Amino acid sequence: MIETERLLLRPVAVADLAEVVAMLSDPGTSRFLGGVSDPEGIWNKHLRNIGHWTAFGYGIFTVRRVLDGAYVGQIGLGHFCRGLGTDFDPFPEAGWVLDGRMHGQGYALEAARAVHRWFTAEQGAGRRVCLIHPDNAASLRVAERMGYRPYDTAEYRNAPAVKLELLPETVAP
Known part of the structure; x- marks a missing residue:
């Protein structure tokens, strides 16, 4: 478990x-x-997220507010085998999704920083990647504040995507 303020x-x-x-x-x-997503697709992704912990020793976290236990969303690092190439797929991929009612409160950045600190302590420093739709300004801001930088574009599931990387020397606190 990880606890922030x-x-x-x-x-x-x-x-x-x-x-x-x-x-x-x-x-x-x-x-x-x-x-x-359909219920079966959500269930399969949920099981994938649970399985990351057994396969890799890390994965996706459920995020809740300390104050009242309210569900905030999910954030973590995993391997999702997206078929995006050797510059992306072999590296831990960061991802976050927050319940719409939790947007705009700084939770994504707070949780992302905590997860990345934990990940570095557990797994060591190393290159990390993430994939974000170019119109997702809020997510791109979180990635930028974390130290991620765009290095390429891709098409993923018939939509444009920005490939970003976080190099060990640029990890933000």
């Missing part, structure tokens, strides 16, 4: 499924994730 992060669990389904069923939240 406002957030509690723990590995995803089966018990989180209902909140994940609600979050990913919201068109506003899922518009940059390829659209609203």
